[in-house]
Amino acid sequence: MTVKTFREALNEALFQEMRRDPSVIVMGEDVSGGAGGSSGSRDAAGGIFGVTKGLFKEFGEHRVIDTPISESAIIGLANGAALAGMRPVAELMFADFVGVAMDQIYNQLAKFRYMFGGKARAPVVVRMSMGAGMNAAAQHSQTIYAMLSSVPGLKVVVPTTPADAKGMLAAAIRDDDPVIFLEHKALYSSKGEVPDGEHVAPLHGANLVQSGKDATVVAIGRMVPFAQKAAAKLAAEGISFDLIDLRSTSPIDEEMVLESLSLTGRLVVVDESNPICSIASEVAAIAAEKGFPLLRGPVRRVTAPHTPVPFARELERMYVPGPDRIEAAIRLAVKGE
Amino acid sequence: MQQSRPDILKAYRQMRTIRAFEERLHIENRTGQIAGFTHLYAGQEAIAVGICEHLTERDYISSTHRGHGHCIAKGCDPRLMMHEIYGRADGLCKGRGGSMHIADIDKGMLGANGIVGGGPPIAVGAALACAARGDGSVAVSFGGGGSSNQGTVFEAMNMAVVLKLPKIFVFELNGYSEHTGETYTIGSDIVTRTEGFGLPVFQADGYDYFSVHQAMGEALAHIRAGKGPCAIVAEATRYFGHFEGDPQNYRAKDEVRTLRETRDAMLHFRRKVTEAGLIEAAELDAIDAEIAAFIEDCVASATAGPAPGAEILLSDVYADY
Numbered sequence: 170m171t172v173k174t175f176r177e178a179l180n181e182a183l184f185q186e187m188r189r190d191p192s193v194i195v196m197g198e199d200v201s202g203g204a205g206g207s208s209g210s211r212d213a214a215g216g217i218f219g220v221t222k223g224l225f226k227e228f229g230e231h232r233v234i235d236t237p238i239s240e241s242a243i244i245g246l247a248n249g250a251a252l253a254g255m256r257p258v259a260e261l262m263f264a265d266f267v268g269v270a271m272d273q274i275y276n277q278l279a280k281f282r283y284m285f286g287g288k289a290r291a292p293v294v295v296r297m298s299m300g301a302g303m304n305a306a307a308q309h310s311q312t313i314y315a316m317l318s319s320v321p322g323l324k325v326v327v328p329t330t331p332a333d334a335k336g337m338l339a340a341a342i343r344d345d346d347p348v349i350f351l352e353h354k355a356l357y358s359s360k361g362e363v364p365d366g367e368h369v370a371p372l373h374g375a376n377l378v379q380s381g382k383d384a385t386v387v388a389i390g391r392m393v394p395f396a397q398k399a400a401a402k403l404a405a406e407g408i409s410f411d412l413i414d415l416r417s418t419s420p421i422d423e424e425m426v427l428e429s430l431s432l433t434g435r436l437v438v439v440d441e442s443n444p445i446c447s448i449a450s451e452v453a454a455i456a457a458e459k460g461f462p463l464l465r466g467p468v469r470r471v472t473a474p475h476t477p478v479p480f481a482r483e484l485e486r487m488y489v490p491g492p493d494r495i496e497a498a499i500r501l502a503v504k505g506e
Numbered sequence: 507m508q509q510s511r512p513d514i515l516k517a518y519r520q521m522r523t524i525r526a527f528e529e530r531l532h533i534e535n536r537t538g539q540i541a542g543f544t545h546l547y548a549g550q551e552a553i554a555v556g557i558c559e560h561l562t563e564r565d566y567i568s569s570t571h572r573g574h575g576h577c578i579a580k581g582c583d584p585r586l587m588m589h590e591i592y593g594r595a596d597g598l599c600k601g602r603g604g605s606m607h608i609a610d611i612d613k614g615m616l617g618a619n620g621i622v623g624g625g626p627p628i629a630v631g632a633a634l635a636c637a638a639r640g641d642g643s644v645a646v647s648f649g650g651g652g653s654s655n656q657g658t659v660f661e662a663m664n665m666a667v668v669l670k671l672p673k674i675f676v677f678e679l680n681g682y683s684e685h686t687g688e689t690y691t692i693g694s695d696i697v698t699r700t701e702g703f704g705l706p707v708f709q710a711d712g713y714d715y716f717s718v719h720q721a722m723g724e725a726l727a728h729i730r731a732g733k734g735p736c737a738i739v740a741e742a743t744r745y746f747g748h749f750e751g752d753p754q755n756y757r758a759k760d761e762v763r764t765l766r767e768t769r770d771a772m773l774h775f776r777r778k779v780t781e782a783g784l785i786e787a788a789e790l791d792a793i794d795a796e797i798a799a800f801i802e803d804c805v806a807s808a809t810a811g812p813a814p815g816a817e818i819l820l821s822d823v824y825a826d827y
Contacts, residue, residue, distance in 0.1 A: 194638070231638065237668055242661035245627020246634055246669075249645065252616055253566060253635030272658065276621050277628060285609040285617060286599035287822035321823050345825040 170362040178331040178363045179220045179352065182338035183258065185367060187228055190256060193342055196234040196246055197260030197296075201225035204235050217262050218298055218357050240266050244273035244295065251291040252281065256342055263305075264297035264313045264351060278347045279322035294341045294348050300391055300441060301478050301489050302355030310478035310485075312390065312441045315448050317349050318419035325349040325419040326372060329393045331361040333416065336370025344372055353390040375422035377429070381409025383503045384435040386495075387426055387452050389415045392439040392471075398492035399499060408503050410437075418448045426452060427460045434465035435502045439495050444472040466505065471498045509719070514779055517559050517715055519793050521551040524575045525772055526794075526801045527584055528746070531574075531591065534805060535750040541593055544605045547575035549745040552771040553678045554579035556710070556718025557646060557738070560726055566614045566632035566645040568625030571606050572744070573618025576648050581613040588804040594811030601814040602822075623656025625649065626675060630662045633673035633735070644672040644729055651692055652683030654699075663703040666735040673735040674725050675705060678712060680744045685756050697739055705737045712742030713769045716778065742771065 173181070187193045200221040202214025211230070215222025225233040236243050240261060247257035261267060267274065274295065281289040301310040318325045324346050328334045334352070341348040378393060379400060388396045393414045400412060411429040415421065430436055436456050440449035449470040456468050471490045479488055500506070509517070528548035534540055547554070550572075558567065558579035569576040574591075578584055582598060590597030591605045598608055609617035616632060619625045629647035636643040653659055654677050666673040677700070683691040692699075697707045706728060710721035721738050728736050745762055747754045779785040 194634075234634075234669065237661075237664055239661040239665055241658045242627050242630065242665040245658070245662060246631040246665060249566070249568075249616065249628040249631020249633070250635045250638075251631070252611060252628070253632045253645075255635050255638065257631075272621055272624060273627055277619075277624055281609075281617070282825070283822045284599065284603045284607045285611065286597075286602060289609065289611045289617075290825070324824070 171365055172360050173331050173363040174357065175331045175334045175352070175359050176219055176357040178335035179338055180222060181363070182335045183221060183224055184227070186339055186342045187224065187232065192254065193256045193258065194232045194234060194250065195221055195224055195258045195260070196236055197243055198236055198238050198262055200260055201230070201233050201235050216260060218354065220296070220352070221260065240270035241273050244270040244278065247293045247295070248273055248278050248291060251293045252289055256292050258294045258296060258342060261295060261297040263309045264299035265308045265311050267297065267313060267317070274317070274323070275320045279320045282346070283322060290345050291347055292345050294338070294350050296350045296352065298354045299351045300353040300355055301485055302391065304480055304482060304485055306480040307477035312351070314349070314351055314389070314418040315442050315446060315451070318448065319446070323347050323349055323419060324372065324417070325351070326417045327351045327353070327390045328416065329356070329390055329414050331359065331363045332368070333370055335363050336368045337372055337416070339369040340372040343369065348372070351390070355391050359394070373417040373420055373422065375416055375425045376414040377425065378412040378414050380411055383408050383433060384410040384437055384499055385413065385426065385429040385433045386410045386437045386439065386499060387413045387415055388439040389418065389448060390441060392441055392490060392495070395490070395492045396439055396495050399496035402496055403499060406500070408499065410499060415448070421448070421451065421455065423455050423459065426455060427463070430456060430460045430463045434463060436464065437469045437471065437498050437502050439471045439490055441473055441489060443475050444470060445475055447472055466502060469498045469502045471495055511784065513559070514784060515789070515793070517555050518775055518790060519797065520555045520559070520579055521715065521772060521775065522793055522797045523584055524548070524551045524554065524578050526797050527574060527578060527588070530801050530805060532746055532750065539809065540591060542604050542606070544591065544750040545572040545748065546744065546746040546750065547572050549765070549771070550678055550680060550712065550742045551575055552715040552718050552775070553676070553712050553740050553742055554648070556715045557676055557722045559719060560722045561614070561646070563612070563614050564641060564643040566616055566629060566636070568616045568629040568632070568647045569618045570625060570648055570650060570653065571618060571620055571622070572650070573608055574605070577608050577610070577615055577618065580615045582608060582610045582615055584801070585804045585807065588808040589811045592808040592811060593814070594808060595814040595818055596811055600818050602818065623649070623653040623658040626653070626659045626662035627665070630666045630671060630673055633666065633671035634669065636672050642730065644674060644726065646674045646676055648676045648678060650683070651677065651679045651688035651696065654696055655683070655691055660703070663700070663705055667704040670734045672729045674729070675700070675735070675737040677737065677739045679739065679741045681741070682748065682756065684748045685752070687756065700737045700739070705735055707737045707739055710738060710740040712740035713771045713774055715771065715775050
C-alpha cells in the first residue's frame with residue numbers, strides 16, 4: 170500500500186491494463202495532447218485532469234489516440250473498435266458532454282449485445298469527469314449517473330476512494346460490457362492507500378464504509394466523504410449510522426442496503442444529482458418496495474435542488490448537498506427533528 | 507468486366523437474392539404477419555453487391571435502416587434474416603432486432619441501424635481495429651443521402667481523415683431523404699462536400715454492378731497505397747417507399763415504372779453479360795428460378811418458426827445478467 174491521489178490511482182490502472190493487454194487503447198480529446206501544436210511535444214496534456222499522463226510515451230500514438238473535439242465520433246470509434254475485438258477506454262472530458270454523443274451511447278453501445286442476438290460484445294469503458302465543486306457551472310458540473318443508469322445494457326460506476334479508482338477502472342476495462350466510469354472532479358486530488366502492483370476491485374457491490382446503529386446512510390461519490398464528516402459531528406450526540414458507499418449505480422447493491430436497513434430501520438440517501446428520477450429516488454423505491462416492513466420512519470433524500478448547477482461560489486455551495494445538510498437529514502431521520 | 511465467370515455468376519446470384527428477398531417481403535408485408543417497420547432495398551442491389559464482392563469476413567460494414575441488401579451482400583444467411591424479420595426465436599438476432607437491427611458480427615456485419623447516421627462512426631471504429639491488426643482489412647459504411655446530412659457522419663468523416671484509417675464511406679443516393687427530395691436536403695453537391703473533408707470520391711453508376719465494382723476496386727487500391735480513407739458516391743433509386751406502407755405522394759406517378767424499365771440493375775447486368783457472350787441467358791434464368799424457390803422456402807420456414815419466449819426477452823442485456 171502507498172498513499173496516492175485518486176488521479177494517480179486512475180493513471181496507474183491505465184498503465185497496468187495497457188501493459189497487460191495490447192488490445193486496450195485510450196482515445197479522446199487531449200488524452201496525450203500537443204499534436205499539431207507549435208511546441209512539438211506529443212504528451213502536452215495527458216488528459217484535461219492529467220489522468221492519461223505519460224501513456225503516450227510508453228504506448229505511442231496507435232494506442233493513445235488524440236481525437237478532434239467530436240464526441241459522437243469518439244464514442245463511435247470506441248464502439249466499432251470494441252465490436253472488432255479491442256478494449257477501448259474513451260474519455261469524454263466532462264460528463265456533461267455526453268449529450269453530444271448520446272446516440273452512440275444509449276442507442277448503439279448499450280444495445281449491441283441484446284439487439285444483435287447476444288453475439289456482439291462491446292467492452293467499452295467511457296470515462297468522464299463529473300460533479301460540482303469547481304464553479305464550472307451548468308454545463309461542466311453535472312452528475313449524470315441516474316440518466317445513464319436507466320439505460321439497459323450500460324453498467325455505471327462511481328468510485329470514491331483512490332483504491333477503488335485503480336481497482337474499479339481495471340475491472341471496468343476487463344469487463345465484457347460497456348461501463349460508464351464516472352470520476353468526481355473534486356476527488357482527483359484526494360489521497361488514500363492504494364494497493365501496489367496489480368490491483369483489480371469488484372466492479373459492483375456497495376462498500377460498508379462504517380457501521381452504526383441508528384440509520385442507514387447510502388451515499389454516492391463525493392457524498393461519501395461528506396457523510397463521513399457528518400458522522401464525526403453526530404457521534405457527539407450519540408448518533409451512529411451505517412454508511413454505504415454505493416460504488417455502482419447500475420446495478421445497485423440492493424442486498425446491502427436492505428440488510429443494513431433491517432438493522433437500523435431508518436434510511437437516508439445522499440445524492441449530488443437533481444432529485445427527480447435520481448438514484449436517491451431509486452434507492453428510496455427499493456426500500457419502499459422491498460424493505461417497507463423494516464422502515465421505522467420516512468425515507469429522507471438529500472439531493473441537489475431541481476435546478477441547473479449554478480456558477481457563483483455561494484450558489485454552488487447551496488446547490489451541493491454538504492456535510493451540514495447531510496447531518497441535519499440524519500438527525501431528522503433518527504430523532505424526528 | 508475483368509471478372510471471372512464464377513465471380514460474375516456469384517455477383518448475379520447475390521443481386522438476385524436481394525431482389526427476390528425484397529420483392530417477396532413487399533408482398534409479405536401486406537399479409538400482416540410481419541411486425542414493425544420494414545424498409546426495402548430493391549433497385550439498389552448493384553451498390554451493395556458491387557462493394558461487398560471485394561470484401562471478406564475480416565472486413566467490416568455498417569448499414570442502415572434499409573439494410574437487407576447490405577446484409578445479404580456481406581454474407582448474412584438470408585434464411586436466418588427472414589426468420590429475424592418474422593420475429594422468430596431462431597432468427598439471426600433471436601427476434602430481438604427485426605428488420606432494422608440485423609447484424610452478424612462473425613461476418614463483419616456491424617448492424618443495420620435504426621438511427622440515420624448511426625453507422626458511420628461505428629465503422630470508423632472498426633477501421634481503427636483493422637489498422638491495428640495491420641492485415642489489410644477495411645471498414646465500409648453505407649448511408650443514403652439523408653444520412654449524409656447528419657453531424658455524426660461529418661464527425662466520422664473528419665475522424666477517419668485525421669486518423670488516416672482504412673475506411674470507405676459509401677453514399678448511395680436514392681433520390682430521397684425519407685419523404686423529401688435529396689435535391690432539397692443536400693445543401694450543396696455531395697461530391698464536393700465529401701471532398702471538402704479530405705476524402706477523395708470515386709463515383710459509380712449505382713445501377714451498374716460493374717461500375718460500382720470498379721469504383722470499389724479503385725477505392726481499395728487508394729487505401730492500400732496508404733493514401734487514407736475515401737468515399738464512393740453512387741445513385742440508384744429504391745423501387746418501394748421509404749417504409750412499407752409509404753403512399754409515396756412525393757413521387758411522380760410513373761417515376762418508378764420508368765426507372766424499372768430503363769435503369770433496372772438486374773436487367774442491366776443480364777444484358778451486359780449476355781451481350782458480351784460471357785453468360786448464357788438460360789444460366790441466369792436457372793439462378794432466378796432457384797432463388798425464387800429458396801426465398802419461397804425461407805418464407806415458409808419463417809412463417810412456421812418458433813416464437814421467442816421470456817428467456818429471450820430477459821437475457822443478453824449484459825454478459826452476466
